[in-house]
Amino acid sequence: MSNTTPTKTTQDKTPQAMPTPTTLRVQGMDCGGCERKVEAALTRLNHVEEVSASSVAGSVRLTALPGKTLPHSEIESTITALGYQVIDESADTAEATTHTPWWKTPKGRLVLVSGVLLALAWALKFAWPALGTWPFVAATVVGLVPIVQRAGQALKMGNPFTIEMLMSIAAIGALAINAVAEAAVVVFLFAVGEMLEGVAAAQARRSISVLSKLTPSTARLMEQGNIRDVAAASLQPGQRVQVRPGDRLPCDGLIIAGRSSIDEAPVNGESVPSERGEGESVFAGTVNLDGVLEVEVTRSAGNNTIARVIKLVEEAQAAKAPVARFIDRFAFYYMPAVVGVALLVAIVPPLVSPMLWSESIYRALALLLIACPCALVISTPAAIAAGLSVGARHGLLMKGGAVLEQLGKLKRVALDKTGTLTAGTPTVTDVESFEADGSVDKNRRDEIVRLAAALEQGSSHPLAVAISDYFHWQQDAPLPTVQGAHALAGHGVVGRVDGRELMLVSPRYLQRFNRPTSDGDKRIAALEAQGKSVAVLIETEVESERPLGLIALRDEPREDAREGIQALERLGVQAVMLSGDNARTVAAIGEQLGIEAEGELMPEDKARRVRQWQAQGLGPIGKVGDGINDAPALAAAEVGIAMGSGTDVALETADAALLKNRVVGIAEMIALSRATMRNVKTNVALALGFKALFLVSTVLGITGMWVAVMADTGATVLVTLNALHLLRYRFNDLD
Structure with a gap:
C-alpha cells in the first residue's frame, strides 16, 4: 500500500526528478475507510507509483512511475466501481461551496429509510407479534444492501479488509444467530454514523474551498474609452479594468489611476483597510471601499493571489503529515489483526469452556463492530485540514x-x-541643522527637508524617494522649483533653489575639504555607527561650501x-x-x-x-x-x-x-501548529480510549453489538467535531 507523499528533500530540492502529480476531485469520500479503499484499489493499477486520498479535501492525488503515463480512464472507472464519483473542477467548486441538506444526500436518504423501517418493525413487534422477526429482517436487509455492495466492490479491487466488510459480516452473522433486532439497530446506527461523517467532511470542505468565491465572476474591462462587462477568468496581463466602490477586485493588478481604501481581510485576514494609490499593487478578492480605481492586470486569473492560495491549500491537504502516515500504516495492519482476533473469540471459548457457540460468535461479531478504525483514521486528517484552513484564512x-x-x-x-x-525601503529617521560654528541644532528641520526634497524631486533613487515622501508627510506645501539640477557623480546632486546654490551629498564628499572636526562631523559618525545613511545639505558660496544640515535614513x-x-x-x-x-x-x-x-x-x-x-x-x-x-x-x-x-x-x-508580511505571523504559525498537534493527540487518545474500553467490555460480554456500533459512531463524530473546533481557533494568546 502506497499512500504517502514525497519527502521534503525530494519534493522541494529536486523537483525535476519527480513526475508531476495529478489531482482528481472525488465525490462521496467521507472517512478514513474511504481513503484506504481508494488508495488500495488505485495502487494496484499499472503505471501508478503513489496514491494519496483525502476525504476532507475530497481529492485523490496520483503520481505515475518515472517515464510512464497515468491510465486516466482506468483510474476513473476504478473510482466509480468503488461507489464514488470523479467530478470536474467546476462541479467540485459547486459541491464544496453549496450547502446540501443532509436529508437530500444518498446517505441521508438511507438513514431516513432505515430509520422508518426500524421504527415500523418495533411498532409491528408490539402491535402484531405474530409477524415474528420478519420486519427486523426487512429493515436490516434494506439498510445492508448498499453496505454489502461497497464491500463487494472493494473485495473485487483486492481490498477485503474494509469497514463495510466488517459491518456486512457482523450484520449477516447477527441474522444467522437470530439476533435480528440488534442487526437492524446496528445497520441503522452505521448509516447514521456515515451520514454524520459526510456532514462533517462537507463542512470542512466548504470552510476551505469558500476561498474560490472571493473573486467576482465578472470584471469591468476598459477598452478604447469604453467599459464593458467580461468574465473575470478571461482577464489577461496588460488589460485594464475599472473597480467601483464596494466592488471586489477581479484580478491582481497595479493601480493606474485613483486612490482608495482596500479591505484585504478576505485574502490575508488583516482587519484594518490599507490605503492604496497610483503605482501600488492590489490583489484579487480584496474589496475596494471608497474610490473608483483604474487597475492594470498583472496576473491571469489562473495565477492570481486567490488561485495561488487555493492551489497551495489543495496541495497542502494532499501532503499528509508524518503522524497521519503513521496512523494510515497502523490501520493497514490493524484491520487484518482485528479479523484474526475476532475468529479466535468465536472459535476458542466453546472449545475450552462451556460457552455456547452462539454466544462466542455474538461476541466476535460485536468485536468486529467496535474494532472499526473510523475514529482513529479520521482523527488526524480532520485536525490537519482544519489547521491548514484556519491558517489560510488568516494569511x-x-x-x-x-x-x-x-x-x-x-x-x-x-x-x-x-x-x-x-x-525593505529606507525612511527618514533624523533631520538636524548646523550652526555657523559647526555645532548641531535640531531646530529648523522643516527648511532642511524642504531644500533637500526640492533638489531630489524627479529622482527615482530610494533615498531621494524617501526624502520626498517625508517632505509631503511633514509639510502641506508645494516644493520650490529647482534649477540646473544635475548629479554629482558618486556623491549626490547639485542645483539652485530659491536663488541659493545647494548640494545634497554623502559625508565622504566633505572629506575633500581640509577643515577641523566639528560637532556636525561627530554627529554624522554617530548616526553612521547606528547603520544609517547620511546625506549632508551644503550651500556653496563663491570660494567655499557651508554645511546647512543633515538627513539620516535607514531601513527601519x-x-x-x-x-x-x-x-x-x-x-x-x-x-x-x-x-x-x-x-x-x-x-x-x-x-x-x-x-x-x-x-x-x-x-x-x-x-x-x-x-x-x-x-x-x-x-x-x-x-x-x-x-x-x-x-x-x-x-x-x-x-x-x-x-x-x-x-x-x-x-x-x-x-x-x-x-500579511507580519513578523508576528511566524509565531502565529508555530502556535497554530502546536494547537493542531494537541488536537490530533486528543483525538487519537479519544479514539484509542473508546476502542480499548469497549473492546474489553465486548470480549467479556458486558456490552452488545448495538452498543459497540454506538460507541464507534460516537467516537468518530466526537473526534471529527473536536477537529472542526479548530476552525474557531483564535490567535489572541501566543504563550
Whole structure:
C-alpha cells in the first residue's frame, strides 16, 4: 500500500526528478475507510507509483512511475466501481461551496429509510407479534444492501479488509444467530454514523474551498474609452479594468489611476483597510471601499493571489503529515489483526469452556463492530485540514500537513533583515541643522527637508524617494522649483533653489575639504555607527561650501518586528538575524530588536549557517526571507517561510508563506501548529480510549453489538467535531 507523499528533500530540492502529480476531485469520500479503499484499489493499477486520498479535501492525488503515463480512464472507472464519483473542477467548486441538506444526500436518504423501517418493525413487534422477526429482517436487509455492495466492490479491487466488510459480516452473522433486532439497530446506527461523517467532511470542505468565491465572476474591462462587462477568468496581463466602490477586485493588478481604501481581510485576514494609490499593487478578492480605481492586470486569473492560495491549500491537504502516515500504516495492519482476533473469540471459548457457540460468535461479531478504525483514521486528517484552513484564512499558508506538524517543533528561526524584519525601503529617521560654528541644532528641520526634497524631486533613487515622501508627510506645501539640477557623480546632486546654490551629498564628499572636526562631523559618525545613511545639505558660496544640515535614513524595522520576536521568545523559539547587508547596519538593527545578528553573508553563507546549526543539534531550524538570495537557506532549513511580498523564487522554494508580511505571523504559525498537534493527540487518545474500553467490555460480554456500533459512531463524530473546533481557533494568546 502506497499512500504517502514525497519527502521534503525530494519534493522541494529536486523537483525535476519527480513526475508531476495529478489531482482528481472525488465525490462521496467521507472517512478514513474511504481513503484506504481508494488508495488500495488505485495502487494496484499499472503505471501508478503513489496514491494519496483525502476525504476532507475530497481529492485523490496520483503520481505515475518515472517515464510512464497515468491510465486516466482506468483510474476513473476504478473510482466509480468503488461507489464514488470523479467530478470536474467546476462541479467540485459547486459541491464544496453549496450547502446540501443532509436529508437530500444518498446517505441521508438511507438513514431516513432505515430509520422508518426500524421504527415500523418495533411498532409491528408490539402491535402484531405474530409477524415474528420478519420486519427486523426487512429493515436490516434494506439498510445492508448498499453496505454489502461497497464491500463487494472493494473485495473485487483486492481490498477485503474494509469497514463495510466488517459491518456486512457482523450484520449477516447477527441474522444467522437470530439476533435480528440488534442487526437492524446496528445497520441503522452505521448509516447514521456515515451520514454524520459526510456532514462533517462537507463542512470542512466548504470552510476551505469558500476561498474560490472571493473573486467576482465578472470584471469591468476598459477598452478604447469604453467599459464593458467580461468574465473575470478571461482577464489577461496588460488589460485594464475599472473597480467601483464596494466592488471586489477581479484580478491582481497595479493601480493606474485613483486612490482608495482596500479591505484585504478576505485574502490575508488583516482587519484594518490599507490605503492604496497610483503605482501600488492590489490583489484579487480584496474589496475596494471608497474610490473608483483604474487597475492594470498583472496576473491571469489562473495565477492570481486567490488561485495561488487555493492551489497551495489543495496541495497542502494532499501532503499528509508524518503522524497521519503513521496512523494510515497502523490501520493497514490493524484491520487484518482485528479479523484474526475476532475468529479466535468465536472459535476458542466453546472449545475450552462451556460457552455456547452462539454466544462466542455474538461476541466476535460485536468485536468486529467496535474494532472499526473510523475514529482513529479520521482523527488526524480532520485536525490537519482544519489547521491548514484556519491558517489560510488568516494569511498563513502552509504547504502540507508535514509542514504544519514540523512548525511546532522549531527551536530556532533565522530571519532575513531587508524586507523581512524591516520594511525593505529606507525612511527618514533624523533631520538636524548646523550652526555657523559647526555645532548641531535640531531646530529648523522643516527648511532642511524642504531644500533637500526640492533638489531630489524627479529622482527615482530610494533615498531621494524617501526624502520626498517625508517632505509631503511633514509639510502641506508645494516644493520650490529647482534649477540646473544635475548629479554629482558618486556623491549626490547639485542645483539652485530659491536663488541659493545647494548640494545634497554623502559625508565622504566633505572629506575633500581640509577643515577641523566639528560637532556636525561627530554627529554624522554617530548616526553612521547606528547603520544609517547620511546625506549632508551644503550651500556653496563663491570660494567655499557651508554645511546647512543633515538627513539620516535607514531601513527601519517593521512595526510588529519586536512584537513578533517577543512572541517567538514566549514560545521558546530563538530568533537570529542573518543578512547580506553591511555588518554595522545589521548590528544596529539587531541591537534595536534585541536579537543576535550577523551581516555581510552571501546566499551560500546563510545556507551554510543553517546546516551548521542543524549539525550542532540546535534544530529543527526555520528560515524566513523574501528574496532570491534567501532561496538556498529556505531550502536548507527544516521549514522555509517566505514573506508574501517576496519574490516568486522565495515563495516557490519555501514550505510556508506569510501573506500579511507580519513578523508576528511566524509565531502565529508555530502556535497554530502546536494547537493542531494537541488536537490530533486528543483525538487519537479519544479514539484509542473508546476502542480499548469497549473492546474489553465486548470480549467479556458486558456490552452488545448495538452498543459497540454506538460507541464507534460516537467516537468518530466526537473526534471529527473536536477537529472542526479548530476552525474557531483564535490567535489572541501566543504563550
